[in-house]
Amino acid sequence: MAGAAPQGASAGSDIYRGNGPRLLLPVWLWVGIFLVAPVLIMAVYSVLTKEFRGGVIWDFTLAAYDQFFLDRGLFGDEPPRIEWTYIGIFWRSIWQAGLATVLCLLIGFPTAWFIATRPARVRSVWLFLITIPYWVNLLIRTVSMKFLIRDTGPLNEFLLWAGIIDTPLALVNTNFAVQLGLFYSYLPFMVLPIYAAVERYDFSLSEAAADLYADSWTTLRLIILPVVKPGIVAGCILVFVPSLGAFLAPELLGGAKTFMIGSLIEEQFKGAAGNWPFGAAASMILLSIVMAVLLLHARAQTKGDRT
Amino acid sequence: MLDVAQAVEIDSVVKRYGTVTALHGVSMAIAEGEFFTLLGPSGCGKTTLLRCIAGFEQVSGGAIRLHGEDIAPLPPHKRMVNTVFQNYALFPHMTVLDNVTFGLLRRGWGTRDAEARGREVLRLVQLSEFAQRRPGQLSGGQQQRVALARALAPRPKVLLLDEPLSALDLKLRQAVRSELKSIQRETGIAFVFVTHDQEEALTMSDRIAVMSAGHVQQVGPPREIYEAPQTRFVADFIGETNLIDVTVTQVSGAVARLQLPGGAAMDCPAAPGARPGPGHLSVRPERLSLCAAGQGDLAAVMQDHVYLGTDTQLLMRLADGARLVVRQQAGSGTVPDPGAALGLRIEAGAARLLAD
Ligand SMILES: Nc1ncnc2c1ncn2[C@@H]1O[C@H](COP(=O)(O)OP(=O)(O)OP(=O)(O)O)[C@@H](O)[C@H]1O
């Protein structure tokens, strides 16, 4: 970030530049094996022909992408129209992931702020408390969530007992439940980077702003948010990207109406009904969306740095 | 208020942090357009006092008035004072110009006017070419001047400066010192300047308040602080001095009669509060001169000397074992041999009886 480090050696200093290729070898190996190779395999599978019992036939075709975007009728002989089913699922997923990101930000920022402004001794305790639930497997936590909010679960029982409602709220299999699941799953990914940014924030900047006649709201808007922005952006990416491809929350807490990308892809690789090339194509499209988001962010970042 | 010419009045201000008391009833008045310096060792409460004036700390007792108005209920952003912070606190994500216009825009200036005023102030601190840079791309001295420009731009009634020169090297510090002084004269804004560098305080200030451990020791113009210190702390902290144990026999007004260690009696000016009994006399080393043994006011034995270029420091011992330092200008006499018995003469009017 421009101007964040006032003086002295930064990551961009000359002394950190030399020796690159040799020292970076492990990184390239890691990236090659765990990132480039799987994506290549997926890209290849997405242009193969499907085999009916699952698996693929080595015949190159764009049929999977065609099926994703175009509707050629039941027997494939009608003039192509746009196929809205899958675009709709993607759109709903983007919307759900975006909403989860916004919710995580609204709750995560004040939480991170609260923790970062505690005395140093107490901070680690708070951070530990935030991460405790994440020692338990996500699957178990998501199932527990379903148990909590189902018709005869503790939440409804309590509301009934307290007389706030007289018929149980149907929460499971709704967008609300999926949203709750996403929010709960990814909140720490928002809190932690923002915490790191706020912890480094120099509070004398806030005093300087107040000294120059800015009230607290203006200080938040013009000084604090821009300075901790890298943390906020990192948090948003860390919540948005996995939410977009999330599988457990929509699968366990949602229903047919809340079908998301993750489930769509998963189905393609499950049993004899699957369609591997189609699943691979959907994955590639998802990957493109994510890459576009990251590129946009990178572009904005470098532009901000240059001015 | 009767006295309207006071820019800031600090009235018995007490500041406690939990069990620590940082200010023990500090009082002083800073006049309109004055260059006022808070001088004292580290931890004596200088920053705390500035922060109380700026509003970042609530006083635990006493009052602070700005042009006669009690500012206790005002939050920092409603106080017409600006601060140059000890660490500058420049906004890292904004250009130099945006930093400088920040206060103006908050006070409701139009963008065009603010920018014009911003450039004017940048010209004043000689940073016009740097308007579009980020603070991270400036040297320490340039950052310091941006901080100054940013605080000057809204034309505050009072400017608070917390050791703004401490991060600069000696050469730059001397250059910025005179620059700062001329800016202060040009703008006519009252400066409250914090430093623990006595030379800085003596050369720049109209008046100095010497502080120690949360107390004000003495307030006065530099010459008075240097030549007429009132307490042992001030005499010792400002410049170099000899503190001689004496017996005060009589105090009448500003003059005291006392007995020197050798038994000789003398009359000398006394600080307010001096009382008969054991006391301390302050004599600057350059105001003692050598004479033959048995003559002068004090009898001393030569111990050692330190050559300092422009002058030589002679280290002496009195009969009762107390050490004394005499400064001899280069070429103004021979250095006595160690062990030589000598007389010391105190220049007329140069000694001063302290209050404690
Ligand atoms: N937030 C705080 N909590 C507790 N004690 C504090 C706090 N701020 C300052 N103090 C104490 O108050 C006293 C005065 O501190 P202050 O920062 O005003 O000193 P200073 O004169 O500015 O020193 P320096 O020249 O080192 O900057 C010190 O003893 C310090 O430890």
Ligand SMILES: [Mg+2]
């Ligand atoms: Mg200080």
